[in-house]
Amino acid sequence: MPVITMRDAINQALHQEMERDPRVIVLGEDVSGGAGGSSGQREAAGGIFGLTKGLHPKYGDARVIDTPISESAIIGAAGGAALAGLRPVAEIMFADFVGVCMDQIYNQIAKFRYMFGGRTTCPVVIRAAMGAGMNMGAQHSQTIYNFMTAVPGLKVVIPTNPYDAKGLLIQAIRDDDPVMYFEHKALYPRKGEVPVEAYTIPFGEASMLREGEDVTVVAIGRMAVFAEKALDAVAKDGISCDLIDPRTTSPLDEETILESVENTGRLVIVDESPPRCSVAHDIAAIVASKGFKSLRAPIQIVTAPHTPVPFAPSLERAYVPGPAKIEAAIRAVLK
Amino acid sequence: MPVITMRDAINQALHQEMERDPRVIVLGEDVSGGAGGSSGQREAAGGIFGLTKGLHPKYGDARVIDTPISESAIIGAAGGAALAGLRPVAEIMFADFVGVCMDQIYNQIAKFRYMFGGRTTCPVVIRAAMGAGMNMGAQHSQTIYNFMTAVPGLKVVIPTNPYDAKGLLIQAIRDDDPVMYFEHKALYPRKGEVPVEAYTIPFGEASMLREGEDVTVVAIGRMAVFAEKALDAVAKDGISCDLIDPRTTSPLDEETILESVENTGRLVIVDESPPRCSVAHDIAAIVASKGFKSLRAPIQIVTAPHTPVPFAPSLERAYVPGPAKIEAAIRAVLK
Amino acid sequence: MTLSIEQLRSAYRVMKTIREFEERLHLEIASGEIPGFTHLYSGQEAVAAGICAPLTHDDYIASTHRGHGHCIAKGCDVAGMMKEIYGRSGGLCKGKGGSMHIADVTKGMLGANAIVGGGPPLAVGAAIACRNRGNKNVSVAFGGDGSCNQGTVFEAMNLAVVLKVPAIFVFENNGYSEHTGVSYSVGSGDIAARSRGFGMPAEKVDGSDFFAVYEAMQRALAHCRSGAGPYTIEPLTTRFYGHFEGDPQNYRAAGEVATQRETMDCLKRFRTRVERDQLLPLADLDAIDTAVLAEIDAAVAAARAAPLPPDSELTTDVYIRY
Amino acid sequence: MTLSIEQLRSAYRVMKTIREFEERLHLEIASGEIPGFTHLYSGQEAVAAGICAPLTHDDYIASTHRGHGHCIAKGCDVAGMMKEIYGRSGGLCKGKGGSMHIADVTKGMLGANAIVGGGPPLAVGAAIACRNRGNKNVSVAFGGDGSCNQGTVFEAMNLAVVLKVPAIFVFENNGYSEHTGVSYSVGSGDIAARSRGFGMPAEKVDGSDFFAVYEAMQRALAHCRSGAGPYTIEPLTTRFYGHFEGDPQNYRAAGEVATQRETMDCLKRFRTRVERDQLLPLADLDAIDTAVLAEIDAAVAAARAAPLPPDSELTTDVYIRY
């Protein structure tokens, strides 16, 4: 199987779905780029992170739509186009920018199906780059998937590797509900095996990255990568863990988590977001209510602090939960 | 002590703070009303729910500012005015509308103090009417305080009675950090004793509405009112509960909750929001990690379902957690 | 103008249906039978009727909090609407939406909207679909004089110009957004000129005159269908009731509404015109009046008779799993 | 025009400082020493200098992601800025903000802003404060040609007109928002006309000519101080580097930047004008050149020498308790 980056896996999914289904359109800022430029060269960008490369040359202005800096109009247009029968994939360049289009996401597209009595669906996918770790400062480094997980009607996808990225994105595009698809910037170059053909991964099925006996570790997004390092470290002392990557936080695969905790009795949750009303706290609550009988120790929760993301490299390093903190939490939950 | 409604208590706090501090301004849609009207009558509204009544006649256009329907401009203007030395109280008519101004709330005013290295503060208060129960439909009935509790840099206030409403609002106005102040629409007519003079209630101090032995009930906003009814019901069977109203969800008075759970060993949390990434789940997580040793039973969490707020009276009644569901949870946690 | 007799009858019927729908709601709301809060369209009927007259179900509209008129004009089922407003089973949205969320996508009606400024971006999205199908169909964004100060609306206008999509922005200027006059809330005082600033043609039109609105819409359609991009129509109109039911309207001069009911009633003006130009026998209009009253009566009776949705409906029509 | 010798020297010094600050950053970034990503202001210096020249610390500006020039022109400490961009202790924001969040409210500088369109609403708020103090001071919202498609910016413009506050919108039209040309992203093709549509005077100005910008600003100030409300200036300018450092700029015609560096360099043009009109001895400019280079050298040295903020700083300057 070819080994490609997560960036390329996402790009491949977009290509294959646009090829398969003429209703799929892509829209966002500089998804092609070059419009109105003096060189006349279109696709000057292919997405600021290169995720939509090659789409405009193939599908042109009608289906690959560069927009002004108007996120509410982007998401609203995606929603309206979906109601009118298209299947739009909108790009919000940085997830942090949801603030300027939150209404269209949470009050409009997320609610249509329910508010309209189930007589319509609104199949929009919103892709957004998220996460800290490259010193982009407080307004370009957030995770914010907790906001979206909180919203009834939205599905929330957080891939952590190329294989999942492709399969989950294709599922997102084919899904009839609106989907927030979060891409961690630091994972774009991450490599892995990815089948050439199109395939889907169902939502609400966690992936068990490691299996073990002593502790259940649930890690969201990039934290899954760091958790693997932590597991390697504790393995040296004979500690073995289940490592669960939920892949989608809405729907959430509670069963896999609860079953694992039933076996291990101990739970560590790792999340790059600040703690309050986070996905980490959400999962902890679910286990504390539905899996309480299995728990043999306090749940250990590893998150960023309750602060904006700091710019300085030293501070950002201290902000993002890393392998050392995860390792400490695993050891603590075993005390 | 005079007995007044929560509506009047909030109005009183605004009057007293505007009188005390000339830097306090009020802005929002129809906070006065009547501008540009053919009758020439100003203060045609005094706020759509009447919360800002009497301010415009006293303080005029300079300090009581009617705005167009432009929530981003309202919150941004409040933020900029605060940086320039004023102490704005902005009104977002319905809390649901934060979607159209979320960026100004969460990326701007919430982050300035930290992003700017502590060299400035941004003392803005945002008042917003929230909550279900009057058949206003999916876009006029949400609670959304979980979004705000998740945001570092913001303080979040949810008063449940006139006394708290006044003291917490005065604290909010005097506080140097930005504050989201949520007013449950159904509680506006609620009556209680309120001192005539100005006073403050510190943030992060929960109020213990009832004291008991068997169960800790934490209830947010209007749920505190319903919880009292549930407590009355179970009291008949000799069940006594601590009933905790956090009053502010950020900062959250963890100590009071944890101490209570230490005594009772059993926790019920009641929240009008949908469950995922809710304040209910947040508090459950905190207890499951910091108070685990005290817990003798699974945490019982009572929330709305993971759906938008339905319009039909029958469905909305089923949506909002009421006394019966709370009572059932109290009995369940004792099983 | 080339309205056939059928078109004239249909236009009148739409306006009359809206009027009677709203007048009846006005009474029913006062009687306490209708949940929530409701914004009536009385006074603005000629706008919805004139804009929607030439549209088919393959054209789209995105509506507002004051959406009943748009729904009726776009062909939504009147009994289904009434049930929805009563919050009953069989409502167009199964009772889950309510007055501010009536939608019927099969009719090209993309929903009323309780967020001011929520609709125009959606309309532009539907207009992209129309563009990609060859500009035969159009997409209409309804909004009020107050709505057009919401940033989302400006973004939508600019995007429509940039993408040259067949979107028609209809800013119904009824003089007020809630308790605030348009001369205050629109700084420039001129909504149409603002649209021109965004690079599209824009015209003001007498919003109480069905024929004037209809003609403006013909110009808008020609522009859009030529592939030249969006168009703005600003109908000058009024509302005969308060912002929502219960509004004391002390921001309006005494007698303002009474005068406007005389001079700005689109039904009266339509009838006068029909009579003057002998477009139809007046008996046709009378017959429609009778039919409409019966239809509204039947709709109210059906709504009252319909059951409230069962609790089991609470968690359907949404992805739910936890 | 009535610029004193001191004012002329100061204007040149501001522009030269910005230029050298950015040219130096361009080098340092290439060397990998600077964290994050950075947007350089080279090419636009006359705008910041001309707009800010008449302002005091009691006037306000709200800036953008491309904010270094605005900061310097508004009097922010250059060494403090450099430390901030390096993410070091002693930075203007203690290293917590970075290039896109430099602020110094004591100087009336309300912050760079990494959200396009984030600043203008803030500037209108500060303008409310100015209005309430009697319109002596003003508040400037900087934005780019791309930013002015963001809904927040339109809302801010309308609100400023409605409230008649002394806000000056400066839309620096450098031809591009990221990889997209202004002729595409601004549907009407005319930013100033859009402002006029909102009901305020607006003028385009040669953004490479300090004197032209300065004079436009005088007109804007007179308008604002008279209590007549906001004003728009659209300086036509260019950026000498890519959108961010590392941008290959293949959307720009070959040679475009080289030509513009010849014809649109505000420093060269200032010098020519000074020489032609004998406004200053050229030696004065040379002396400033030397002084500025030394200042930038010192700033870089100080930044390099400054320690990274200690971990203990992570949780200060924010309410935290859990």
Ligand SMILES: Cc1ncc(C[n+]2csc(CCOP(=O)(O)OP(=O)(O)O)c2C)c(N)n1
């Ligand atoms: C984002 C948002 N802000 C405020 C409101 C409250 N609101 C509902 S209708 C309305 C006035 C709308 O005025 P206009 O657009 O003129 O429409 P009209 O009511 O006159 O039909 C306001 C302020 C809202 N629903 N959504």
Ligand SMILES: Cc1ncc(C[n+]2csc(CCOP(=O)(O)OP(=O)(O)O)c2C)c(N)n1
């Ligand atoms: C809300 C938002 N959308 C998108 C971006 C990404 N972005 C940063 S700068 C920029 C282009 C801005 O163009 P312009 O306003 O012309 O300013 P310039 O870069 O030319 O100075 C974009 C799209 C952002 N920072 N914020």
Ligand SMILES: [Mg+2]
């Ligand atoms: Mg109106």
Ligand SMILES: [Mg+2]
């Ligand atoms: Mg630009």
